[in-house]
Structures are given as structure tokens and as C-alpha cells.
Amino acid sequence: MIEFINVDKTYGKSVKALQQINLKIEKGEFVAVIGLSGAGKSTLIRCINRMHDITSGSLVVDGIEVGELRGKEIRKFRRRIGMIFQSFHLVTRTTVFKNVLVSFVPELPFWRKVTGIFSKEWKLKALTALDQVGILDKAYVRVDQLSGGQQQRVALARTLAQNPDILLADEPIASLDPVTSKQVMDDFKRINQQMDISVIMNIHHVEVALEYAERIIGVREGQIVYDGPSQEVTDEILDYIYKGRKEGMTAEVYGEGAYV
Numbered sequence: 001m002i003e004f005i006n007v008d009k010t011y012g013k014s015v016k017a018l019q020q021i022n023l024k025i026e027k028g029e030f031v032a033v034i035g036l037s038g039a040g041k042s043t044l045i046r047c048i049n050r051m052h053d054i055t056s057g058s059l060v061v062d063g064i065e066v067g068e069l070r071g072k073e074i075r076k077f078r079r080r081i082g083m084i085f086q087s088f089h090l091v092t093r094t095t096v097f098k099n100v101l102v103s104f105v106p107e108l109p110f111w112r113k114v115t116g117i118f119s120k121e122w123k124l125k126a127l128t129a130l131d132q133v134g135i136l137d138k139a140y141v142r143v144d145q146l147s148g149g150q151q152q153r154v155a156l157a158r159t160l161a162q163n164p165d166i167l168l169a170d171e172p173i174a175s176l177d178p179v180t181s182k183q184v185m186d187d188f189k190r191i192n193q194q195m196d197i198s199v200i201m202n203i204h205h206v207e208v209a210l211e212y213a214e215r216i217i218g219v220r221e222g223q224i225v226y227d228g229p230s231q232e233v234t235d236e237i238l239d240y241i242y243k244g245r246k247e248g249m250t251a252e253v254y255g256e257g258a259y260v
């Protein structure tokens with residue numbers, strides 16, 4: 001479980017990116033974080049794996065107080081949390097297979113790191129991960145010969161090979177066309193349901209968020225202004241998340257999950 005308790009994040013002295021965030025995400029949930037550009041979505045996601053430090057409050061992931069981790073502990077903790085970005089962060093001039101194998105390097109004994117020799121077990125893990133995202137047939141193709149969607153699937157396979165409990169995705173389909181986006185979102189859904197991996201995704205495409213995520217978190221100016229099931233998100237709620245509060249609106253108007 002991921003739990004934010006009264007979390008604030010301030011950049012520098014005055015940029016209040018997150019304010020009084022209280023949030024619980026259970027194992028296996030598929031959550032989409034939506035809101036205007038600059039609302040704090042990336043910051044919210046990146047605090048979970050300690051890419052950003054919170055300024056105050058408490059952030060606990062599966063019983064671990066994230067802010068108290070030091071050095072090696074942070075690296076170990078991050079291995080359980082996969083991160084997918086808009087840009088795929090791959091080594092494009094080498095094969096798909098090698099890109100997935102590289103994810104094991106931090107876990108290898110020193111001599112294997114130096115020699116670059118991977119055991120049969122690691123190779124099998126890498127191939128299994130490629131199979132899980134449907135690109136096993138591309139294992140020996142160079143990454144720069146793949147489409148954007150296929151590259152995102154390689155990134156996903158690389159993360160899956162680590163057996164994560166949580167997948168954080170920061171705008172994973174922002175640079176993909178609608179057809180490819182759907183394939184990648186289908187991968188996320190399958191991984192979430194079949195492997196019971198929690199998915200927390202920051203996404204600009206509201207209609208895609210509503211279709212795939214079971215829970216929507218609406219962020220505005222660093223605060224959670226909606227938290228509830230996707231089926232209950234109405235145009236009014238979206239207006240509220242994206243434009244701001246209208247005079248006279250109350251929690252009743254916005255439904256059960258609303259934080260107003």
C-alpha cells in the first residue's frame with residue numbers, strides 16, 4: 001500500500017508543488033492522475049520512488065517510510081518500483097534483448113558486470129518479460145528500428161523483468177499515436193490485472209484515463225480536488241479539476257469521491 005499523510009512538496013523556497021496530500025493506494029489498483037499542466041502530477045508520482053524528496057508529512061510504501069531510506073536502501077527500494085517515462089530511456093543502438101538485460105546489471109556479481117556475461121536464468125527472465133508485452137519476436141532487432149509504441153513496450157519489458165510491485169508511469173503515451181497508445185495502455189491493463197501490479201499513471205488524455213483506470217485522482221494547484229471511481233467522473237467534475245471551483249458547488253454536486 002502507498003500512503004501519503006499530510007504531504008507537502010516545495011521546490012526552492014516558494015514553489016508549492018504539493019500541498020497537504022492525503023492519499024491511500026492499495027495493492028493492485030490502477031490509478032490515473034489527471035490535471036492541468038503544472039498541477040503537480042509528476043511531482044506526486046515521483047515522490048513515491050523518491051525521485052523527489054517530500055518537504056514535510058509522511059509517505060509510506062508497504063510499511064517503509066520513504067524519506068528515511070539512505071544510499072543502498074534507496075536503490076533496493078527502487079527496484080520494486082518500475083518507472084516508465086514519456087521518452088523511453090533506451091539505448092537505441094543496441095538490441096531489444098540487451099536493453100532488457102541491462103536492467104539486471106545492478107544485481108549482478110562484480111565479475112559478471114565486468115564481463116557482461118549474463119546467466120541463462122537472467123536471459124530467460126528477459127525473454128519472458130519481452131513475451132509478456134508481445135514483442136518476443138523483436139528480441140534481436142536494434143531498438144532504433146522499432147516504432148515508438150514498440151520502444152515503449154521494450155521499456156515496459158525492462159521494468160517487468162525486475163518483478164516490480166508498483167509501476168509508476170509519467171505520461172507514457174504522450175508521444176504516441178492513438179492506435180499505438182491503445183496497445184500500450186492494453187499492456188498496462190493486462191500487467192495490472194494478470195500480475196497484480198499496482199499502476200499509478202500521470203496522463204493528459206482524459207478519455208484514455210477514464211477508459212483504463214479504475215480510480216481517478218484530480219490534482220489542481222498541488223492539491224487533490226477529486227478522488228473517486230472513473231465511472232463517476234462527470235463533465236462537471238472534469239471542469240472542476242481543469243478549470244476550478246464554480247460558485248455554489250459543494251461535495252454533493254461532485255459526488256462521493258470529491259474532496260472540496
Ligand SMILES: Nc1ncnc2c1ncn2[C@@H]1O[C@H](COP(=O)(O)OP(=O)(O)OP(=O)(O)O)[C@@H](O)[C@H]1O
Binds near residue numbers: 011016017037041044
Ligand atoms: N525541479 C523543479 N524545480 C522547481 N520547480 C519545479 C520542479 N519540478 C516541477 N516544478 C514546479 O512544480 C509545479 C508542479 O510541477 P509538475 O511537473 O509536478 O506538474 P505536472 O502536473 O506534472 O505538469 P505537466 O503536466 O506539465 O508535466 C509546477 O509549478 C512546476 O513548475
